[in-house]
């Protein structure tokens with residue numbers, strides 16, 4: 107039997123991390139088994155349609171390295187793969203269910219339903235459709251249909267017994283049938299609901315393993331009743347717990363931490379995100395942490411999926427990201443960091459190549475880069491106390507002496523000789539002559555040049571990047587602070 111999995115997102119315009127992880131696990135499972143990974147766009151809720159939303163799905167999946175075998179833009183034997191384009195296909199199946207008594211026409215209006223719901227809730231009951239229209243005679247139904255009355259088609263769920271199934275993650279699931287409501291299969295606009303379409307499509311598309319969010323666990327018995335009514339084989343279910351910020355909080359749009367694009371915009375690498383996301387809800391059973399997509403395909407094991415919600419820890423992601431950045435080859439890093447440098451230096455002179463060398467190992471997330479290099483553009487307003495450093499054995503007096511020592515040295519280097527070797531050799535010679543310790547000179551010099559205690563590179567690299575004029579100007583400011 108060929109394994110066929112599917113990712114079936116609704117086009118909302120954003121890719122939630124939970125959804126992306128669902129796609130990933132579906133992809134891994136299909137690849138691992140030499141099966142097929144299918145992309146199906148579930149857009150039957152026309153009110154929620156968002157322009158360009160399918161492209162977001164394509165771009166995200168492709169960008170993450172998950173190419174589907176069948177789907178809207180690549181075709182396949184079971185298309186179309188966009189549900190709205192399959193619209194006409196669902197009604198005959200619904201009618202078949204009506205004929206066999208597993209479904210029925212319902213003419214109750216929104217208004218009537220609202221009243222009955224309110225009445226039930228007033229009595230403290232959970233409203234469940236009361237099968238009111240199941241009581242209509244065939245003649246009555248035909249008459250209303252002929253009159254063109256708006257209708258929906260509802261599932262006729264049994265009221266006795268239980269429906270059970272085995273979920274690969276959650277185990278044995280059992281639901282008393284009297285808790286199942288008669289869900290709508292076909293809406294008044296003729297469109298199928300998700301609840302109906304997912305069953306029809308999963309069957310027609312030959313899906314063998316349905317991997318999706320755990321929010322569908324309790325609807326699944328109703329789907330199984332539909333499979334049974336049609337005499338179709340029920341797929342293997344693999345429901346996935348949600349991805350949370352912590353035990354009590356969901357990832358949220360408002361906090362900007364829910365969507366894939368939030369992380370890409372901040373400068374997280376896709377590879378790091380995918381690697382970490384794979385581990386939010388699954389573990390390889392050993393202490394391996396770094397996985398390429400191919401390694402994930404090898405290592406993934408549905409039996410090692412967690413039942414507890416996956417906690418998406420941004421600090422952990424950041425740690426992964428820093429590691430992935432460190433492992434990037436330099437040219438790739440330079441290309442990636444350039445737009446972030448541009449935010450600070452656009453239109454100004456700056457040796458990006460050298461700065462990138464200094465920043466490569468220190469970059470955890472790209473959006474932190476501008477703040478880390480901004481001092482090279484604008485000297486921050488700093489306190490004179492920074493010149494004092496116990497370990498470096500500096501104090502304001504030492505710092506002043508150091509800067510006065512450096513000043514003529516820097517002045518004496520010609521523009522065209524302004525490079526790190528020259529700076530190093532001349533400063534070292536002056537320090538040796540002065541009898542001061544290296545730290546006593548380099549610490550104050552770095553403070554004067556950068557205005558901050560922590561910088562990428564030391565005094566020499568910074569002086570080189572700033573250039574002669576700016577370095578001397580900052581050194582002078584340092585002396586003024588110390589005066």
Ligand code: GLU
Nearest residue numbers: 114115116148304317318
């Ligand atoms: N369209 C559904 C969603 O986005 C898919 C659920 C499923 O995979 O069946 O939640």
